[in-house]
Amino acid sequence: MSSRYTHRYVALGDSFTEGVGDWDQRSPNGVRGWADRVAEQLVLADPSWGYANLAIRGRKMRQILGEQVDAALALQPTLVTIYAGANDILRPSIDLDELLAEYDAGIARLRAGGAAVVLFTGFDSVKSAVFGKTRGRTAIYNELVREIVDRHDAELVDYWRMREFQNWGYWDVDRMHMAASGHTLMAVKVLEVLKSAHSIEVPELEARPALSRLTQLRKDALWAREYLGPWVGRRLRGQSSGDALPVKYPELTHPVWTRQATSP
Template sequence: MADQLETLALSSYAALGDSFTEGLNDPAPDGGFAGWADRLAGLLAERRPAGEFHYANLAVRGRLLDQIVTEQIPRIRQLSPDLVTFAAGGNDILRPGSDPDVVAERFEAAVRELRESTGKVLICTGFDTRGVPLLKHLRGKIATYNVHLRAIADRNDCAVADLWSLKTIQDRRAWSEDRLHLSPEGHQRVALLAARALGLETEMDPAEPWPLEPPHTAAELRRENLQWAREHLLPWVGRRLRGESSGDHVQAKRPELRPY
């Protein structure tokens, strides 16, 4: 009950991160992207009188941890929101040769800095990639990073949205066609998970099983994998070989705390 009362008292929220938090592949009515952070802001705003809840989203697709620390955390010192969600390091972990131990050290330094400027911090663990082509080979690195994140949360009194243990997010329907970003329903389940991690009661359950659907044949799966590799995997690999980012020239979609 205490956690819920504390969450109900929140009047401002700022989201930090990369494409996951920017909300890629969850279309918004204005033609941009919504995403789990926007959806979480909506759940929090519902508990406040109209116009009294303020929300900023500083996340930008493709950002590495150090870029988030340099570009986004200074804004938190200026905004001083009641709540910050901080999901970062995933793009670092995906890079060849990255060390999850080193990334975690930089992540904790950022968390400590955030704790000086905000009342509450929520962090997200990485997804379980066991069923994702190519990324399934990074599962061990992600698991190692997640162990660090949980320890960091304990040491710094952070809430945790444990994406790794949310089994329903491993369903293919939780992901968009590129298999790197969530579908609208996937974003909704993450928003519900984050709300519950903050102590908020939600009518919908993020772990609610998906409706049954007919199984795919082996031929259908091969065809889908080939199409995915051609349309999404190869361009993604190409950008990394060229040193490009999908976030080049992209600005934060909601840089100021505005009524939500």
């Protein structure tokens, strides 16, 4: 399969890379996402690009390293993007030094396979009343990721420093995943790191009216009931929203949106 393509992009990770929040039933698993959008631009500029996306929502770092790295190497990638560790940071306890040492070994394997590798820092959740409590962990994670990038001559998408994403207009109603607008902006950011031309237009966000304290409290209570509660419940039961899902693009191909755009 890989011999069909001169350039081979393989995306690894969890819900961030799978595309959760960028909902579209025309795409596998019902999501599009920034990685698909990056691949679409690469393919439109040069059809010799092939694309695979092995990311599955809910995956923790050791799952990503154990399930996705070997599968990626089998596709002989020339480009890999990987973001792993966000779901680990949200756990009650974590040994970041041990975990990032394993991440380092995984990145070393990808680089040894000949791929250019792009990593991400974690998002600064300073404005989140719930996830802001993990901000310190994320800052430590980011410094260790920067060391990995330097050690292996990888590329970095510095999510932490992208202050645009502090605007809630870029986020889905679950407040955990980027919306279509956020995934679109992230695709642009990744393409800029790759120094790749693109034709993506980032949508302008609509101004959001200020809410009264009572209205905001009601919205927060609804969010906690519909999204936070189920999310906590799954973790207490050892379950993941991605347990029964297949991989979006297990083999190299052109993403569905590109096929639709170029079909007669």
